[in-house]
Amino acid sequence: xxxxxxxxxxxxxxxxxxxxxxxxxxxxxxxxxxxxxxxxxxxxxxxxxxxxxxxxxxxxxxxxxxxxxxxxxxxxxxxxxxxxxxxxxxxxxxxxxxxxxxxxxxxxxxxxxxxxxxxxxxxxxxxxxxxxxxxxxxxxxxxxxxxxxxxxxxxxxxxxxxxxxxxxxxxxxxxxxxxxxxxxxxxxxxxxxxxxxxxxxxxxxxxxxxxxxxxxxxxxxxxxxxxxxxxxxxxxxxxxxxxxxxxxxxxxxxxxxxxxxxxxxxxxxxxxxxxxxxxxxxxxxxxxxxxx
Numbered sequence: 001x002x003x004x005x006x007x008x009x010x011x012x013x014x015x016x017x018x019x020x021x022x023x024x025x026x027x028x029x030x031x032x033x034x035x036x037x038x039x040x041x042x043x044x045x046x047x048x049x050x051x052x053x054x055x056x057x058x059x060x061x062x063x064x065x066x067x068x069x070x071x072x073x074x075x076x077x078x079x080x081x082x083x084x085x086x087x088x089x090x091x092x093x094x095x096x097x098x099x100x101x102x103x104x105x106x107x108x109x110x111x112x113x114x115x116x117x118x119x120x121x122x123x124x125x126x127x128x129x130x131x132x133x134x135x136x137x138x139x140x141x142x143x144x145x146x147x148x149x150x151x152x153x154x155x156x157x158x159x160x161x162x163x164x165x166x167x168x169x170x171x172x173x174x175x176x177x178x179x180x181x182x183x184x185x186x187x188x189x190x191x192x193x194x195x196x197x198x199x200x201x202x203x204x205x206x207x208x209x210x211x212x213x214x215x216x217x218x219x220x221x222x223x224x225x226x227x228x229x230x231x232x233x234x235x236x237x238x239x240x241x242x243x244x245x246x247x248x249x250x251x252x253x254x255x256x257x258x259x260x261x262x263x264x265x266x267x268x269x270x271x272x273x274x275x276x277x278x279x280x281x282x283x284x285x286x287x288x289x290x291x292x
Contacts, residue, residue, distance in 0.1 A: 008042040018061045018083065032083065034059045053091040060084050062117055066129040076128040084131065086113040092141075103145040111137040118165075119176060121212045133167045135175060155186040174208045174218055177256065181205035194234030202226045209257050224253035238274030243267070 001009040019031040038056030045051065062081040069075055092107030115131040122128070139161035146154045163178040165171070182204050189197040203225050211219040227249045232242035246265045254260050 006044045008044070010040040010042075011038070013037050016059055016061070032061075034083065034085075048096045050094050051092075052094075053089075055087075055089040058086045058088060060086075060117070062129070066117055076122075076126050078128050078130060081117060081129060082115050082131050084113055084115045084117050086111045088112075101147050103143075105141075105143045107141045109137075109139055109141070113137065116165075116175075119210075121210055121216075127212075132165060134165070136162075136164050136166045137178075138162045151189055151191050153186075153188045153190075155184075155188075157184045158182070176209050176218075177207045177221075179205045179207045179223075194240070196230075196232045198230045200228045202228075204253075211257075221254060221257065224251050225249060226251050226253070232271075238272050240271050240273075242269060242271060 001011075003009065014036040016034045016036070017031060018034070036057045036059050038054065040052065040054035040056075043051045061083045067079050067081055068077045070077060088109065088111045090107055090109035092105060094103070094105045096103050113135045115133065116135045117129055118132045118135075119127050120130045120132070139159065141157070141159050143157045144155070148154070159182040161178060161180055161182075163175040165173040165175060183202070185201045187197075187199045189195070203223070205223045207221045208218045209221060211217060226247050228244075228246045229248060230242065230244040232240050234240045244267045246267075247262065248264055250263045252260060252263070
């Protein structure tokens with residue numbers, strides 16, 4: 001809807017059907033139908049300046065992993081998990097002052113969750129997914145894109161998030177594995193003769209986890225940096241060669257305690273994109289790679 005020229009109003013309702021199937025581990029559960037409303041308003045004050053605000057509700061149903069997985073015996077299934085619901089609000093501004101040579105976007109948001117699905121631990125250290133009742137997530141996102149030339153794009157972004165359990169008896173407790181600070185910087189080159197290069201530098205701040213086997217309290221996971229890069233060259237007729245490297249800083253880090261991520265990985269190959277009958281080509285993507 002556009003009640004006046006610079007103003008746009010969007011409204012909608014998402015309808016979700018959750019229909020669990022019979023399981024040997026649990027009794028049959030009745031289907032659930034959920035309606036999530038959402039309302040958004042955009043004010044374009046000038047062609048290069050826009051303000052937006054939106055609010056609504058979102059629903060996430062538990063996954064099969066969260067309900068049934070035993071994971072080597074230390075994860076206890078919970079077939080009684082309920083869907084989690086979140087009332088969300090966000091507001092932001094976007095600026096494009098110089099004909100797409102510069103873009104700046106700033107967004108603040110809040111999410112107020114009920115029945116949040118989170119990992120919890122019993123006195124024996126076994127883990128299970130449970131609904132922890134309430135949580136609050138407040139944050140800001142900043143994104144800057146600079147295009148000094150037609151072949152070059154530079155992008156920087158920052159995410160800050162304050163995520164806490166707001167259940168009465170544990171008010172203010174951190175939620176596991178949510179970094180309060182995260183930054184990402186990307187450089188992309190696309191030349192007229194088909195050479196493309198991409199470099200991504202990521203910084204992730206401290207996260208916290210429950211040290212079940214030691215203190216039973218929240219302990220920090222170290223912050224880390226990671227560098228990824230890729231290079232490709234088009235050869236014509238849909239073919240290109242490429243090389244891609246991940247974690248080129250060889251950073252040792254864990255996204256979840258006990259599961260370290262790989263070190264340096266390098267992957268290269270020949271790729272084809274196009275519409276060629278299968279009978280005319282034996283392999284559309286020939287890849288060679290290595291890992292350290």
